[in-house]
Amino acid sequence: MILFREEHTPRTLVESVDFISAPGTSPANVYRPGGPAALVTGRCVFSFDRQQGRFTLASIHPWSSAKEVRDKTGFAFDEPEACPVTPPPNPTMLTMIRGPIRDRIAETYPAFACDVLKDDSSA
Incomplete structure (x- = not known):
């Protein structure tokens, strides 16, 4: 599962919460397949171990910096010595995002799919 949160602030990315509805990890004696693989925000991409x-920290978007990510993240995370810049999606990936991926997401999040994943290639 890839988590997505556009807002990347200490208010939204916190160290702890009062209630967990879907834990990322479970004790060894609890079978729970799946879980997060990554978290994509408006500033960066985190991978999950x-x-x-x-x-x-897996990559930093071109308009952000490592310092900004550290300052705006409310939880501790690991950081490589040199972190790559997030590459832009290639034309094939954009077609997938604006087509079948958007259509699947629209089943659950129609406003998000319409507003964020719109096909503006004809503009």
């Missing part, structure tokens, strides 16, 4: 139960 299930063994450690922690996020690692």
Whole structure:
């Protein structure tokens, strides 16, 4: 599962919460397939290490910086010595995002699919 949160602030990305409805990890004696693989925000991409139960900074979007990500993240995360810049999607990926992926997301989140994943290639 890839988590997505456009707003990347200490208010939205917190160290702890009062209630967890879907834990990212479970005790060894609890079978729970799946879980998060990554978290994509408006500033960066984090990968999730299930063994450690922690996020690692995987890439930083071109309009952001490592310092900004650190300052705007309310939880501890691992950071590589040199973090790559998030590459833009290629034409094939854009077609998938604006086509079948958008259509599937629209089943659950119609406003998000319409507003964020619109096909503006004809503009």
